[in-house]
Amino acid sequence: MSVLKVIELLGNSTVSFEDAVQNIIKEAAETVKDIKSVYIKDMQVTVKDNKIAQYRVNAKVTFGVRNS
Template structure:
């Protein structure tokens, strides 16, 4: 049996949504082991001068905390 935990993380990037998700994974991996999946709950952009200036994601990260 394994036990999983889910945390909600906000990530951003000036490049793309994919880069924002990778930034979430990079930051979470600094303190969390055994990341299993990332679910994107919400996506949005910031706009300046009629152009996208920042990509943002609200992500749920699932990771293992116990396995037997």
């Protein structure tokens, strides 16, 4: 039997939504191993001077847990 855990993370980027997701994966990989998937729960942007200033992503990261 395998066990998976899910954590919810917020990521941002001034480049794109894809870059914001990659930032989430990069940060998560520093503390968890065996990332299986990323579920995008919500996406939004901030606007400054009628232009997109920042892309924001709320995501759930699923990763494997070693059996003891």
